[in-house]
Every structure is written in C-alpha cells, then in structure tokens.
Amino acid sequence: MYRIVQQSLQARIQSILLARYEVTLSQLVVEQPPSIALGELALPVAFELAKRLRKAPRAIAQELAAELSADLASLPGVAAVEVAGAGYLNVRLNRVAATQQIAQDRHADIGGPGFRLIEHTSINPNKAAHIGHLRNAILGDTFQRLLRPDSYKSGYQVGVQNYIDNTGVQVADVVVGLRELEQFDLDTVRALQQRLAAEGTRFDYYCWDLYARVSQWYTDSTDAAELARRKQVRLDTLHALEHGGNETAEIADLVATAVLRRHLETMQRLGIEYDFLPRESEILSLHFWDAARALMIEKGVLYQETEGKNKGCWVMRRAGNEAETTDGPDEDAKVIVRSNGTVTYVGKDIAYHLWKFGLLPGKDFGYAPFHQYTTHTCWISTAGREGEQPPTFGQADAIYNVIDSRQNDPQNNVIAALRGMGFTAEADRYTHFSYEMVALTPRCALELGYPISEEDQKRAYIEVSGRKGFGVKADDLLDRLIDAAQQQVDERHPALTQQERRSIATQVAVGALRYFMLRYTRNTVIAFDFKDALSFEGETGPYVQYAIVRAANIFRKAETTAEAALAAMLALDAEALSAAMDGEQGSTLWETWLLVSKLTLVLEQSIATSEPAYLAKYAFQLAQQFNNFYHRHHILNETDPSRKTVLLATAAVAQREMTRALGYLGIEAPPVM
C-alpha cells in the first residue's frame, strides 16, 4: 500500500513541477519523517529546487503544498499535505482508508517482461560444500525468489542454473588421489562408492579429505624428480579429463556426478532447487569455444599477438584498459588461447556467456532430466540431442552471476569481451552478483582443531581453504543447528511425536542458517563463529518465526482465523476504526500497520540493489514491531468488541507480511516451536 501512495505522489508532483516550473527531476526522493507525528511521507524536493528556481525552499514547499491540497481527490489515501522544518513537504495519510486497503491486501505489483537467468552455487564437484558455498547458494536462491512470479506479484520469468566444472583441475586432483594414493581403478572406485554408501559415509566427505591429502602430496616430497613426476601426473590427468573418452575421464565423471548429487541433497535440505546444470564437459565436446572464437575474431576483439611476451597467443584487451596501445604490443593483454593452442578459462567462460544470451549461432546443449523435485525437473547438459526437450534456458534478457568478489577481474573480462563485440545491451544486463567470502574467526578455527599460527590468531578472520581441508562443512553445520533446535523443541513440546519435533527443529535450523547468511550485506566479510551462527535469539530467523507462532496462537485461542479477523475489521464502520487508529493514542497501533504496508517497497529495493539483506532486516523489524505490539495489548482480554476486532486484525496483517517476508528468504513458519 505504501508503495502505491509513493507512486501516485511522485507522479502528481512531477506533473505539477512540469506545469508550474517547467522542470523534470530524474528522481524524486520520498522518505519517512523521523516521527509519525510529522506524517507518513516526506519529500525534500523543495531543497533540490531552491537552487534552480532561486527561491527559498520553504516558499516552494508552500506553493507545492497548496497545489496538492487543492486537489487531494487525485491522491487516494492522502489526508493532508503540509510544510515542515526548513522546507519539507510532509504528507499525512488517511489512517482509516489506508488501514482498510492494507486489510484488503492492496499493494503495488512487481514484475516485467523478459527471461532472467540466475547462476549460483557452482561448486567444484570434488568435495563437500562448505559455509562459503552456503552463502552463495542462499543469496542466489533468495534473489531468485524475489524475482519469480508468485501469488503476490507477477514477477519475472526466471531460470536457475548451477554451473558444473566437471573437467577442471579440482576434479582432476581427486582422481589423482584415487589412482596414485589409493591405487584405485574404475571398478574399485565403483566398489568404494558402494561401500561408503553402505556404511553411511557421505561420498563428498570422503573426497574432502582425499582432496586435502592430494594437495599436500603434490608438495611434500624432498625428491625433485618425484615432485616433477607428481606435477606431470596432475597435468596428464587434467588433459585426459578435458579430452574425454578414457578411463581417467570415466572415473572423473563418476566422482563429479556422485559429488554433484550430494550437493543437490545438501542444498535441498535448505529449500534450494535448480532448473539446469550446464557442465563444462559439454561446453568442450560441443565446441562452444570454436563458435565463440570465430565470432570474437569477426568482431575484432580477439587477435593474434605477433611480438612481445605473448607472441603466438590469441589475446584480448583487458577490462579497464580503454586506450588502444599504439606503440608495440599490449603487454597487459589477457591471453585467451595459449601458444600451444589450448583455450584458457576466461575463453570458455566467454563462450558460455555468449550462449546464455543466445549469441552463439547454432550452438545449444543437449538436455536430459537429472533430478526430480516435487514441482519441477532439474535438467543436466548432455552431448547428444536425443531425449525430451526442456524449457529454454539460453536466450536470456538479463543474467545474474552469484560469484564471490575474488572473481571480480575474470567477470569483468567476460563483460569487456561482450562489450567489445558490440553486445552492449547484453553487457549492461550482465550483473556480477558479487559477495564477500565467509571466513573463520581464529577462535572457531581452534575450536575445530586446526593448527593456527600465532600471527593468524591475531587476525580478525582466516580464509577457509578447500585444498587444506580447512573449513566448516555445510551439512555438519546444519546437523549441529538441528540438534541445538531439537533440544529446545523436545523441552517445550514433549507431547508431540518424534517426527513432528524433528520437522520443527529442522525448520528452525534452516531459518537460523538462512537468516544468518542473509543478514549481512553482500560486501561484508562474514567472520564465522559457531556462537553467532547457532543463536536463536535477537536478530535471527527463529526470532521472526517465533513472532509468527505467537500470532497463530492468538487466533487458535480466539477460535478464529486471520482471514476472519480481517473480514470483521472491514465490516467495522469508519468511526470505530478511527477511534482505534487516529490521534496520539492510535499512533502506536498505526505504526504497525504502516510498517506492514511496506513489503512491496522493500522487495523493489532488494531487487534493484541485488541486496537480499534489506528484506532480511525488514522481516526482523516486522517481528520486533509485532512483539512490541503483542506485549502492549492483551488482545483476548480486550473488553471493547470493536477495539478487539482491530487488535486481532493487526495481528493478522502482521502475521501475513512476516510469513511472506520469510517466504522470500526461503524460511518456513513452523506451526509451533
């Protein structure tokens, strides 16, 4: 509702400005005054205009206020416009009308045309997911929920991809571990998988340890010749994977697919699902790069260096280097094709992103169903074109890549390539959804039993490292959270069945984890600590869940429903509503309604800034406001019937919006907790 008033106010003022002063403002700021006593909306527009019109801000504000006041009918819901302070234009809402609109769930829509592709998770399929990967997946999944069409908004068409680098050096390393350290072949690896499954060991956990061992093995010999051999083994393995069609590649596929399945399981525990899993093996075997190279050469982006250190390579001007180098070779150029003819990572990434935008003529993946969710199928790329055809995943109008900030440079190189090829519209709609890493506090690292140098102990945080096996695994954290929540649920609800208690504990644990990863803005490094992450109090997901449970309890005890409470309130006459909402007495109640009416506004801001943290913060504020209201008014003991009706309706709208806000954060509201 708040957003509707904002929009109509902005439109009305723009037209007045144009008619009266012949000015158009590119943006018209609307904010909320510091106190509700000053009104519900405030516009500092007069300050902005003072300079251009050579007129005192207060005088301008007065003129605007007079004009707006003369035609209040054109601004539904607005009761009065007045001038305050040095020239603020303050707007008061008609609380009765606004309350009724909120009760009826009238709100602005969000959405538009076009297909938006979101890529997130993209974990190397060679080890268990850790807390850094969780931040990625939770950010991406939440953002996807903000965009997607649902019962609240028309939204945007969305596709969710999880890129699988199944032919990279990380998978190769685990294959080296299996073959060199364990002396396994294809059959024994299969047997190993069966044995691990039988004894209940997660395969990605096994790989986690093996990967750390191999990484050390590459460097821990004193014999130089042996070290060289190990490096060569690594390189040969990598090339065998890239080439395909050999036993090494088959082992790699076994490993990558098994670990990928584990990742999907882990993410599904958190309510995270995917539509499509494009794999690097197909990008190679379907020769996406050949098409991309031809296009890049044609557009003049890719050229062969004839002198200098990059002689013989095919290179591209690096992002940020605007000027054409006139004297001699561009020594800073980015190599795309090595002198031995192989393509670098950035080159493959450019090809992949051309495909995303539908710019690779004649190239597409083959598709096969890989995993069935309750509501849809997750597809995987294949080399062949046989089988069922999924919905279109390429041809995106806009893309969002959830990738941590350490990948800033490579991402910018891909964007620069698109721009250089003349695909400026695509480059503009390429969002690197960047975020900072999750690191461990030294205390947390010690707690986990890792040896920490004295120097590191003084640091604020220590970077996790998959190669060292140093980090907190996603499933471990979730298991610990569920255990902690279960303890409390067992105490509070001994009458419930074990299964019911488990289900509630899981919802609380997921709520705590997802909220924890979302409460920080994207470019804040999260210094992970079990104490903070395992908290269910204060600014946490369970705090909001608890507020919803409290609201639900009110309706249960009152033997009514939220819907009935709202209908009852809408049946009240304006006088009764006004008695509850207006004046200083009603202001605390009205403040709750006002906050409740802002969901659309907050969603829009979160989308526009790619910042889910705003919504997380808002969900918390809603719960805080509700808890305050809950303590101030004892609803069921209220003797005045119309006042009781209003109080019940307040709980109903608060519960409705808290549930929605949590829903977008991917957090469920338990029935009890």
Place this chain on the structure above:
RNA sequence: GCGCCCGUAGCUCAGCUGGAUAGAGCAACUGGCUACGAACCAGUAGGUCGGAGGUUCGAAUCCUUCCGGGCGCACCA
C-alpha cells in the same frame, strides 16, 4: 606497483537514490512470567561515524589525500 572492498557503540553489523535527533543485535547492568508461550518485552549505560581537507542550504553517505586492514592482479584453473 595497479584494481576492487572494508574502517560507524566493548563485540558483530544496519544506515537505499546526500536530508530532520546516527540505529539494531550481542555482551553488561536494572526491571517484568497467576497473561495470547520469556526463543519475549521495557529501561540504563555505551559514538571525535579511521584522520585531514573540499563540494553543498545540508555529508556516515559525494570528491581529494593520508593511515589501517582484506582480496585480486598467470599462457594456473
């Protein structure tokens, strides 16, 4: 050396396109369960917004510079 990010209360963080008195959570202290569940609420205390200049009617927010910290800058992936 170059690029990106960060520096706000004891700790962890918000503060959106510059706007009215810089806000939360945690920790500390005080008070509140015969109430719709205390995973809660109310209150107290805690700030030279890293420093210095500048732009502006107005700066935590924009610009310059310095200080401190982090992360990137391969024909690796």
